[in-house]
Amino acid sequence: MSQIGTTLTQFLTEQDNSPAESRGELTALLGDVATACKRLSHLVRMGELAGVLGAAGQENVQGEDQKKLDIIANEVFIDSMQRSGLLAGVASEEMDSHYPIPSQFKRGEYLLAFDPLDGSSNIDVNGSTGTIFSITRHAGKDAPSDADFLKSGREQVCAGYCLYSSASMLVLTTGQGVTGFTLDNSVGEFILSHPDITVPASTSEYAINASYSRHWLAPEKRYIDECNAGVDGPRMRNFNMRWAGSMVGDVHRILCRGGVFIYPLDARLKADGKEGKLRLLYEANPMGMLIEQAGGMAHTGTQPILDIEPYTLHQRVPVIMGSSEEVARLVEYHADNIND
Numbered sequence: 474m475s476q477i478g479t480t481l482t483q484f485l486t487e488q489d490n491s492p493a494e495s496r497g498e499l500t501a502l503l504g505d506v507a508t509a510c511k512r513l514s515h516l517v518r519m520g521e522l523a524g525v526l527g528a529a530g531q532e533n534v535q536g537e538d539q540k541k542l543d544i545i546a547n548e549v550f551i552d553s554m555q556r557s558g559l560l561a562g563v564a565s566e567e568m569d570s571h572y573p574i575p576s577q578f579k580r581g582e583y584l585l586a587f588d589p590l591d592g593s594s595n596i597d598v599n600g601s602t603g604t605i606f607s608i609t610r611h612a613g614k615d616a617p618s619d620a621d622f623l624k625s626g627r628e629q630v631c632a633g634y635c636l637y638s639s640a641s642m643l644v645l646t647t648g649q650g651v652t653g654f655t656l657d658n659s660v661g662e663f664i665l666s667h668p669d670i671t672v673p674a675s676t677s678e679y680a681i682n683a684s685y686s687r688h689w690l691a692p693e694k695r696y697i698d699e700c701n702a703g704v705d706g707p708r709m710r711n712f713n714m715r716w717a718g719s720m721v722g723d724v725h726r727i728l729c730r731g732g733v734f735i736y737p738l739d740a741r742l743k744a745d746g747k748e749g750k751l752r753l754l755y756e757a758n759p760m761g762m763l764i765e766q767a768g769g770m771a772h773t774g775t776q777p778i779l780d781i782e783p784y785t786l787h788q789r790v791p792v793i794m795g796s797s798e799e800v801a802r803l804v805e806y807h808a809d810n811i812n813d
């Protein structure tokens with residue numbers, strides 16, 4: 474049984490029950506993920522002193538303005554991962570299509586999808602940000618295509634994030650629960666600090682960007698109105714609201730003390746022809762796996778996020794995740810409004 478103080482490598486080695494021929498692979502791969510996260514944690518902490526703040530002056534494939542740190546984080550991650558010998562290719566929020574591992578490096582049988590820097594709008598204000606990652610298997614040794622990344626969230630062999638905040642924390646799952654590691658900067662190691670993370674089924678805290686309330690569809694309007702009615706309303710208790718502006722920050726809080734995170738499809742996104750804001754393969758799926766592994770629920774309102782069969786690399790989805798009682802309630806409201 475792993476104890477607080479165990480290093481990430483020791484923990485993963487203890488937990489590894491894969492067949493002899495692949496034993497140690499995920500430990501090595503996650504070791505490289507940890508290295509990338511340490512490099513990014515350092516850059517985020519240096520901030521303006523490292524010249525990483527501000528806009529990059531260009532857009533990504535999704536039409537979003539990129540920050541310098543979005544691009545740097547993408548490069549740092551790829552640089553740290555491409556020599557692992559374990560990856561066949563990498564897909565990222567910041568790249569139009571996937572990046573195949575170049576032929577000068579050994580190619581392996583895993584695929585990595587990641588959001589290099591989540592919560593970009595927090596970079597310049599020294600707010601919390603993070604990196605989200607999802608690992609799946611790639612059958613065979615051929616170079617992958619974009620289509621090889623289109624796997625449902627149930628096929629993830631590992632998912633996690635690194636939160637860059639007052640402490641940097643790596644939180645991950647390999648399908649055996651959720652574990653949190655805190656970066657000890659004095660020795661440069663992620664050390665087990667949060668064993669067996671679970672999300673309480675019940676909560677009185679929600680996270681949604683309320684500035685879009687005029688665009689919300691009926692289920693979200695009803696759910697939030699009822700929460701805000703407090704002790705005098707149908708929920709008969711007061712609710713609190715938090716919105717970090719970074720999914721990593723919000724999901725981390727929910728893993729620590731419960732809550733429900735909602736980024737719904739709304740009339741504004743619909744009018745733009747979008748299916749949601751958050752991206753399935755490198756935001757919703759890895760966070761969904763963490764939340765389910767911690768005993769919570771992750772849903773779009775019409776189906777569990779992890780059941781979605783993706784059709785495109787940068788696919789967007791509505792997201793409702795966290796404490797199961799609240800997610801189930803909002804899903805019920807969606808069932809009552811099947812046109813929304």
Ligand code: AHG
Nearest residue numbers: 588590591592593594682718719720
């Ligand atoms: P990213 O910075 O990777 O583009 O992701 C930002 C996401 C997510 O982290 C956050 O919950 C949400 O976008 C915030 O969006 P709004 O600014 O619309 O609230």
Ligand code: MN
Nearest residue numbers: 588591592756
């Ligand atoms: Mn993001």
Ligand code: MN
Nearest residue numbers: 566588590591
């Ligand atoms: Mn991002």
